[in-house]
Amino acid sequence: MRVLVGVGGGIAAYKAAELVRALQKRGHDVQVVMTAAAIEFIQPLTFAALTGKKVITSLFSRDSATDTLSSAVEHIGVAQEHDVLLVAPATADILSKFAHGAADDFLTTVHLAFAGKVILAPAMNTVMWNHPAVQENLKVLATRGYSIVDPDEGWLACGTVGAGRLADPERIVEFLDSLHNKRRDLEGEQVLVTAGPTQEAIDPVRFISNRSSGKMGYAIANAAAQRGASVVLVSGPVAIPPPPNVELVSVHTAEEMRAAVMERLGAATIVIKNAAVADYHVSDIPKQKLKKTATRLSLELDPTPDILAELGQKKGDRLLIGFAAETDNLLDEARRKMTTKNCDMLVANQVNREGVGFEADRNEVDIVTRDGRVIHAGPADKSEIAERILDQVATLRLHLHASAPA
Numbered sequence: 046m047r048v049l050v051g052v053g054g055g056i057a058a059y060k061a062a063e064l065v066r067a068l069q070k071r072g073h074d075v076q077v078v079m080t081a082a083a084i085e086f087i088q089p090l091t092f093a094a095l096t097g098k099k100v101i102t103s104l105f106s107r108d109s110a111t112d113t114l115s116s117a118v119e120h121i122g123v124a125q126e127h128d129v130l131l132v133a134p135a136t137a138d139i140l141s142k143f144a145h146g147a148a149d150d151f152l153t154t155v156h157l158a159f160a161g162k163v164i165l166a167p168a169m170n171t172v173m174w175n176h177p178a179v180q181e182n183l184k185v186l187a188t189r190g191y192s193i194v195d196p197d198e199g200w201l202a203c204g205t206v207g208a209g210r211l212a213d214p215e216r217i218v219e220f221l222d223s224l225h226n227k228r229r230d231l232e233g234e235q236v237l238v239t240a241g242p243t244q245e246a247i248d249p250v251r252f253i254s255n256r257s258s259g260k261m262g263y264a265i266a267n268a269a270a271q272r273g274a275s276v277v278l279v280s281g282p283v284a285i286p287p288p289p290n291v292e293l294v295s296v297h298t299a300e301e302m303r304a305a306v307m308e309r310l311g312a313a314t315i316v317i318k319n320a321a322v323a324d325y326h327v328s329d330i331p332k333q334k335l336k337k338t339a340t341r342l343s344l345e346l347d348p349t350p351d352i353l354a355e356l357g358q359k360k361g362d363r364l365l366i367g368f369a370a371e372t373d374n375l376l377d378e379a380r381r382k383m384t385t386k387n388c389d390m391l392v393a394n395q396v397n398r399e400g401v402g403f404e405a406d407r408n409e410v411d412i413v414t415r416d417g418r419v420i421h422a423g424p425a426d427k428s429e430i431a432e433r434i435l436d437q438v439a440t441l442r443l444h445l446h447a448s449a450p451a
């Protein structure tokens with residue numbers, strides 16, 4: 046792939062050299078653009094030597110022979126010649142400029158002229174990273190479809206420990222490759238995904254539901270299909286389109302969801318139960334609309350079927366992955382649910398945090414496995430969280446295949 050690497054003016058700029066090497070090792074063709082601040086941290090010569098190409102450092106390039114401004118509209122040509130724009134480190138300043146459409150140097154201008162995939166690998170001090178302005182900018186960029194490779198946690202150059210360290214260059218390259226050359230590690234698998242809320246009628250016009258948007262389950266279904274699986278998506282009512290190459294089964298109530306899941310369970314090798322199924326429903330739904338009166342109205346609710354528990358009982362040798370949306374004691378609840386529901390893996394997300402979880406485009410989860418491992422993922426786009434979950438699913442599947450008698 047032709048990758049345009051933008052280097053921002055952060056302390057991690059030196060790591061961009063390692064990133065360029067890692068990209069080249071995977072066969073990518075790299076052109077480097079540096080901001081003026083980046084040059085304060087690392088010499089363009091380093092990148093020129095690595096890539097064998099002149100590093101672009103200015104919007105107004107000069108013809109060295111005549112010392113006059115070049116007439117070429119270089120930023121448009123460069124934008125058209127590349128498949129991916131990868132910015133690492135993406136400083137707080139670059140995130141702000143990209144979010145607001147600034148065009149005051151080569152990188153920000155080529156960004157506006159660029160129609161391909163944009164990947165941002167931010168790096169900064171933890172307090173800067175957590176600043177609402179930075180987080181707002183990230184949100185804007187994520188909703189535009191930009192991919193954010195979240196920084197790692199660890200020792201930072203400023204002498205503190207926390208989130209903000211540029212993601213490992215290998216991880217950035219892996220992410221870039223996974224976007225364009227999806228692994229087919231779920232080929233041959235039949236994946237059954239449930240997503241969205243359920244709606245439980247109170248009367249012919251009203252219902253009880255919850256705030257699940259379906260975005261996480263849809264991202265998982267999409268990613269599983271791209272990784273080669275045959276996917277059935279059983280979904281409650283949501284406002285998003287189904288992913289391509291996925292068989293959609295639309296349901297409304299918990300009972301309908303149970304029936305649809307059990308009907309398709311036979312063929313499934315992997316079940317990912319992400320739907321936020323109502324726990325209670327009205328058994329005797331009146332035929333007439335309830336009239337408004339001045340007196341208190343009580344609803345008599347009965348428990349809905351526990352789909353995950355039933356799936357656990359009927360598990361056989363298929364993989365069962367559950368979700369736990371909790372507000373407290375996240376990991377304890379996840380472990381408890383994994384055991385009682387006989388799941389192989391539990392994805393736990395805390396739903397009372399701003400910007401992640403229900404309705405949001407981003408998520409932050411702990412993936413708890415049966416062997417006691419906890420893998421933290423995010424905060425990141427739900428599409429990236431879906432990939433991280435499926436990485437664990439594919440690994441589990443591999444172990445199962447490896448340990449099955451020949």
Ligand SMILES: Cc1cc2nc3c(=O)[nH]c(=O)nc-3n(C[C@H](O)[C@H](O)[C@H](O)COP(=O)(O)O)c2cc1C
Pocket residue numbers: 052053054055056057080081082083135136137138139168169170173
């Ligand atoms: C020593 C030093 C280290 C810095 N490290 C970072 C950093 O890691 N991340 C960041 O967002 N800004 C960092 N900054 C601030 C940026 O350099 C500054 O915001 C600059 O305007 C960014 O320019 P850019 O848009 O070219 O990236 C640092 C500044 C200094 C002086």
